[in-house]
Amino acid sequence: MPTVRPPLVDRFGRRHNYLRISVTDRCNFRCAYCMPHEDMEWTARSEILSYEEIERLARLFAEMGVDKVRLTGGEPTTRKELVDLAAKLRRIEGVGPLLLTTNGDAMGSMAGPLREAGITGVNLSLDTLDPGRFFDITHRNRLDRVLVGIEASLAAGFDSVKINVVVMAGVNDDELCDFIDRFWDCPVEVRYIEFMPFLSNGWQEGKLLPYAEIRKRIEAKHRLTPIATDKSAVAKEFAVEGARVRVGFITSMTDDFCGGCNRIRLTADGRLKVCLFAKTGPSLRDAMRAGATDDDLAETIRHALDGKWAGHPPMNQLIQTNDRPMISIGG
């Protein structure tokens, strides 16, 4: 019988049932909006959580009511035996949706095994359909592999397949409707993400295309109908008239959704992050390696969550509040 602990509820009554676990800070792409443009220092392997440590923490979070888990990175598929980790987490009682965020590069061969191991949904990053622009953004010639990865993910039978598009003004904002056209007959959700500031990612307000403008441009060509979502949903979702594809908008800069936040993060080196934009919190890794009991760890997690703010500060202050590049958080 699993241990049952009180749920993770913060000072604002938000119940945290969604854990995002970064399994590595390494990646085989070099996306300009995610990774520092120079001097990226990878975390030493010995400082990265082992799969046993990740499993222990995921089990503990499940005892505290976490029922949704996402694996992120860096690029999670660059870490060996990721399929084994997925299988371990799949066996944890109480965990429902077990999700993955990936750049898609390896999904051509890994979609099937990950689905079999228990991954239920996958988000694939794709910011352009133009091979030259793909190289400019990721510094890799891998667009074809990512498109194959999306096809393989659709064929693998995941409950959900979503395509994450970081919209950057003057970079890919002329392709907004191209994604809808490209995936018109596919059971996917194309999610347009407002460009967010992280350490050393070259963010400027001028590069942010606000949700209202993104939606206006799409609605100039397509009729969108809102789809009801639960209050902790990250994306505003819409059906596209006549199409199988759906669209979503992630609007954390111009219309945040912090009021329904249910997310807590674990970085690859075992630090707690109660908000995407907050300073990185206590090290559960060090506590575990120093012999902390599950009760000790649970106390540390609750204490950190007690300090969570009601919502992130205005976008121009986020660089000051955040202490990590996106690559070391995992989104």
Ligand code: SF4
């Ligand atoms: S910005 Fe922070 S508080 Fe707001 S929704 Fe994201 S993680 Fe939650």
